[in-house]
Amino acid sequence: MITLLQVSEIPSLHAWAGGDAAFERLIDAFYDRVEHDELLAPLFPGGVSTEHREHVTAWWIEVFGGPATYTAGLGGYHRMVNKHVNLGITPEQRFRFASLMSLAADDAGLPSDPEFRAAFVGYVEWGTRIALANSAPGADVVQQAPVPHWGWGVAPPFTG
Template identity: 30%
Template sequence: MNKIPRGTLQEQTFYEQVGGEETFRRLVHRFYQGVAEDPLLRPMYPEEDLGPAEERLALFLMQYWGGPRTYSDGRGHPRLRMRHAPFTVDRAAHDAWVRHMRDAVDSLGLPEEHETQLWNYLTYAAASMINAAD
């Protein structure tokens, strides 16, 4: 009787497998360090401090990947396209976002399988936010 013990990799969420809250907070913090210096993206964040946007993205990604449901508890359904509709997201904005996110993902040093899974989602999500032609 070879039972797989509870808590093994197969039962863990992606969130748990990559290190939980700490990993997602590191990812998002590194990303927003790039955004803060980006002349194209920075104006899309009207708050003086990027902290609230950083918190929202961290909570969203944690929930999406199997962590706590704090994002939905506080903000409801993510409705990503609707929330981004007020901003002009063209190919240049997309490319800038992807560039900063690539740097952030690379900084985590995740195993290739996890890095690929995360990156595939992030690039899919970024492409789906485009709402304007160049």
């Protein structure tokens, strides 16, 4: 028998993933892979700093429904978007970035259920395509927007 959750009972993706600690593991695992990747490492000369890892972790936590620390303390969407301006990300780099994110989710022991991973890769696909577009030289970049709040999409968590 299938149990349907009331909308108010559906956990955030942040809670389902395991809270802040899960995103810290995810982003560390991701950048550990980036540092050894021939396509992505050149974007981070000298390696990926602890500060960068912490900032990106805060972004992901906020997007997935945790505390809004990136907006409150780091500069929000405006800061993030300007970090990508003029990077000139190639389609190959975008695809590698998205692929390493999925592998890092396994490395970090994030939930592997189909619903969570569908939402996860949905955000990765969306975010990397926006980063690619914004990074093109001369791109018309939207400077101010709320940090997105990602959700479960069409498939809320399966509880049996």
